[in-house]
Amino acid sequence: MSPPIDLPPRPRSRRSERVWLWVGGVLLVLLAILYRVSLPAPMPGVFDLQRATASLPLDPRTPARAVSLPHVLDDEGPAWWDRVDYVLPWPQALGEPAPSPRRLALLIPRVGMGMRVLLNGEEIYRFGWEAPPDRTVNATWFPHLVLLPERLLAERAPDNELTIQVQAQVLERSGLWPVHIGDADQLIPRYQTLHFWQVTGTWMMAMVSLLVGVLALVMWRSLRERLFLLGGIASLAHAVRMVLSVVPDLPLPYDTYFFIHRVSFSVYAGFFILTVEELFGRRLRWVRLAAWALIAIAPFWMLWILLLQDYSLYRVWAGAMATLAGISLAWAVFDNLRRRQFSDEHRLVVVVATFTLITAVRDFLVVQLNFPGDADLRWTSIGGSALMLTMGWVLVDRATEWARAVHRLNDTLAQTVAQREAELRTAFQRLQLAERQRVAEEERRRLMRDMHDGLGSQLVQTLNMVRSAGAVLDRGPIEAMLAQALDELRLTLDSFEPMEGDLPAILGTLRRRLGPALEAAGIELRWEVQDVPPIEALDSRGVMHLFRCLQEILANVVKHARARRIIVSTWLGDDHIVLSIEDDGVGMPPPQARQTEGRGLRNVLTRAAKIGAEVRFYDAHPGTGVELVFPVHGPTPESDSDWLRRGA
CATH class of the missing domain: 2.60.120.260 (Galactose-binding domain-like)
Structure with a gap:
């Protein structure tokens, strides 16, 4: 079921302005025609x-x-x-x-x-x-x-x-x-005239009621407005009563027929009162309670009539329904007039309801009480059809006016949304510009910090060595330190290359920079790098973090492992990408001999966490292995340094 639409309450239709005057005039003419036709007239022979x-x-x-x-x-x-x-x-x-x-x-x-x-x-x-x-x-x-x-x-x-x-x-x-x-x-x-008035007219009224009821329920399903639901139920109940009246041979026992026929009439009267009360918008509590009581009591009253077989009880019931309907309509009219909220739509309903009431009273007086008139011609079919058509017109007009109001609100909303979108677009462009400036400033600070910590430190050490050497300079250490500073500068510049998270390309750049140093140290570099999906975290800053991690790991291998071979490999797991660095050195010390985390390893763990990688250490038999695990999906894992902690 679709959610209810928030519509403006009780809109006034400009199209129906003064239409009640025209309808009232037509109904007056129709009353005159009915009176003329219904005058008893002798037929020759x-x-x-x-x-x-x-x-x-x-x-x-x-x-x-x-x-x-x-x-x-x-x-x-x-x-x-x-x-x-x-x-x-x-x-x-x-x-x-x-x-x-x-x-x-x-x-x-x-x-x-x-x-x-x-x-x-x-x-x-x-x-x-x-x-x-x-x-x-x-x-x-x-x-x-x-x-x-x-x-x-x-x-x-x-x-x-x-x-x-x-x-x-x-x-x-x-x-x-x-x-x-x-x-x-x-x-x-004469027979054809009577058949048209009594049978065809009743069928027409039943079909009009059915059409109005279905239309009202369809509109209620779309708009979730109470008025349409009440009007739809009233119209369908009236259609049931009319159909039962003109089917000549019903496959029902009479008690069942009587119960359904009279209860449907009571339901029609009760929901019609609720519809009029909702249409006038007065929210009269006593009217609603009386109408619901009428609907609730009707089945029990009809069973009582069937039990006692007393038609006078139904006369009382019909009189009570008519009285309640008349009082409710009159009170709603009086209250709206007193509050000066009597619209053309209300006038139209009152005019047609009065016409219908006149036809019903006329039939009751002539048919039931033998007042003068042609009792064979009943006016109720005309009056009921006019009322059902009017209610259908009012419901359609109300839905049309609300639809127009919704369109106007949608147009206003679209204009407001377009204006807000333009404002948001301008604000977003400003934020983008500010973000680019912030990123550029952060990159400048990072570059200055890396150059200060890496290249700057190397140059300061070289300068101090030159100053302390005196007249005799040892060119070998100075050249080595200047070459290391130059490698640091190149490594920093390499981190700015647009590699778009391509891990094999990043590792290739690192191999080109660090490979000669490993070979000079007598360590063979074995390359088993496979293609893996791009890693979003490896932007320029992430590449630099990865360079520093690998630089620290390889430096530890050169200094402490006494290894002859290093194997660098990558592969793709179910939900992660693995970068492995494995040596064939002396391996990890036993738990009781492990030291607490040093500065270099803390830097590795810190930088790995910044690029969303988990660090794992393992025994390679012989040697030590280090894995950096990058998740493809899911939360960023925390680094694990349990291998550095002393065992229990």
């Missing part, structure tokens, strides 16, 4: 059947009685919660001769749950009749158009008998609503 005779075939002791439509079986006693037969009166006018042949049809806008239609005792239509208990038939959201076969019609209108048998489902407000019968050419367009 069509009769509305609003009364029926209801009987209970499974309970013959209960007499049949006349009922008004809509007749909701949940409002009756438990005896009505199984199967009910409705016998509808046949309109007398349908028996009159028509000027032209016409087809007759029956339009049932709403019925539930399973049902079948009988004309003069013969079945002509069924929907979900005798469905198995592990499936749920959802007939209440679908209008049904039944063509009446002409062959079954009686010659006299009073002789026709129309029966609609309904299989009730408690908690689903089963029953029968007003039925239309008459000219099929008039009822088919």
